[in-house]
Amino acid sequence: MSSINVALLGFGTVGRGVYEIIEQEQKRLTEILGCSVNIVAILVDDETIERNVPSHILVTSSAHDVLTQPVDVVIEAIVGVEPAYTYLSQAIEKGCHIITANKEMFAHKGHELKQQAKERQVSVEYEATVAGGVPVINTLRQLVTVNRVVQIEAILNGTTNYILSEITNKQASFAEALQSAQQLGYAEADPTNDLKGYDALYKAIILAELLTGTKVYGNHVFREGIKSVIKADVIHQQLKGSRVKHIATLNFGQGQIDIRVEPKWITSEHPLYHVEGVDNAIVMTGDYVGRLKLEGPGAGQYPTASVMVEDLVKIFSRERKLVNN
Ligand SMILES: NC(=O)C1=CN([C@@H]2O[C@H](COP(=O)(O)OP(=O)(O)OC[C@H]3O[C@@H](n4cnc5c(N)ncnc54)[C@H](OP(=O)(O)O)[C@@H]3O)[C@@H](O)[C@H]2O)C=CC1
Numbered sequence: 279m280s281s282i283n284v285a286l287l288g289f290g291t292v293g294r295g296v297y298e299i300i301e302q303e304q305k306r307l308t309e310i311l312g313c314s315v316n317i318v319a320i321l322v323d324d325e326t327i328e329r330n331v332p333s334h335i336l337v338t339s340s341a342h343d344v345l346t347q348p349v350d351v352v353i354e355a356i357v358g359v360e361p362a363y364t365y366l367s368q369a370i371e372k373g374c375h376i377i378t379a380n381k382e383m384f385a386h387k388g389h390e391l392k393q394q395a396k397e398r399q400v401s402v403e404y405e406a407t408v409a410g411g412v413p414v415i416n417t418l419r420q421l422v423t424v425n426r427v428v429q430i431e432a433i434l435n436g437t438t439n440y441i442l443s444e445i446t447n448k449q450a451s452f453a454e455a456l457q458s459a460q461q462l463g464y465a466e467a468d469p470t471n472d473l474k475g476y477d478a479l480y481k482a483i484i485l486a487e488l489l490t491g492t493k494v495y496g497n498h499v500f501r502e503g504i505k506s507v508i509k510a511d512v513i514h515q516q517l518k519g520s521r522v523k524h525i526a527t528l529n530f531g532q533g534q535i536d537i538r539v540e541p542k543w544i545t546s547e548h549p550l551y552h553v554e555g556v557d558n559a560i561v562m563t564g565d566y567v568g569r570l571k572l573e574g575p576g577a578g579q580y581p582t583a584s585v586m587v588e589d590l591v592k593i594f595s596r597e598r599k600l601v602n603n
Pocket residue numbers: 287288289290291292293321322323324325327339355356357358360361379380381382406407410463464465466467576577578579582
């Protein structure tokens with residue numbers, strides 16, 4: 279392979295981040311992979327917007343034009359289940375590897391994409407779908423080679439943790455904190471999914487599917503967002519040593535999973551008490567290893583984009599049988 283050809287679906291916060299990292303790290307990527315990584319096409323919704331990319335890169339709103347380019351891997355960072363699922367399914371059919379950040383799509387259709395990719399013998403990587411820049415997917419994949427994961431407790435949404443932290447620490451209003459999360463690129467284009475707990479639920483489903491290997495349906499879980507949290511309570515409880523956090527809890531029993539996503543009042547002994555701002559954290563309990571905790575930026579342009587580029591390196595290192603270290 280003389281180069282790795284990439285099609286980028288989406289050029290918003292995350293897509294542009296992927297583009298910039300690939301451009302800035304071209305020399306290192308070439309050293310690691312033994313060939314250059316070329317972005318050949320970018321799919322956008324509105325092709326009248328100037329994107330400031332070189333003219334040899336096709337920028338179009340036609341998915342057909344993107345997917346008929348000679349592409350080795352499709353990196354997807356658009357919004358919602360469709361048309362993203364259809365595009366990725368078409369890409370797999372053409373023999374492309376896929377990498378996605380789109381948790382809503384992956385929670386609904388990840389199981390199908392993984393099966394299709396297995397049949398077509400291509401890779402599906404989705405580290406960015408859960409907890410932004412925190413490498414939870416790859417950690418869990420490694421962990422379950424020996425351990426059985428019995429419980430996960432996690433903060434899985436950067437926007438809501440940021441809002442609750444701003445209210446707790448700066449006594450900001452809900453509206454101010456949300457606006458700031460949107461300006462920082464943490465919130466979804468429509469923040470309803472963040473605020474009502476759907477975003478955290480999608481991520482919990484992706485983790486559950488990874489750990490069980492089976493399809494998990496969103497109607498078999500409990501979900502509550504942070505809309506019911508009242509600023510006066512947050513400030514009052516903080517004085518008494520208690521903080522509210524939006525927590526996903528996954529319990530894995532004999533052949534069944536219990537998933538809850540809800541605001542919880544916790545005290546300083548709790549491992550998620552000190553997780554602040556846009557950070558996410560995942561506390562995993564394995565039967566042999568005991569309790570592990572991962573923490574880091576759960577949203578934002580470069581943390582999210584960087585794990586997508588890591589996914590790319592992983593796929594092509596594997597393909598070229600390079601040793602990971
Ligand atoms: N922001 C973050 O911190 C994180 C986001 N994610 C996920 O990554 C994905 C992208 O998020 P983000 O970059 O923030 O979103 P943005 O809204 O910033 O960007 C979305 C991009 O997708 C394009 N797009 C949307 N719909 C279509 C469509 N139907 N056809 C073609 N292009 C389309 C838009 O085009 P145009 O530019 O023309 O409008 C835009 O370039 C989402 O699924 C999100 O959940 C995951 C982890 C973290």
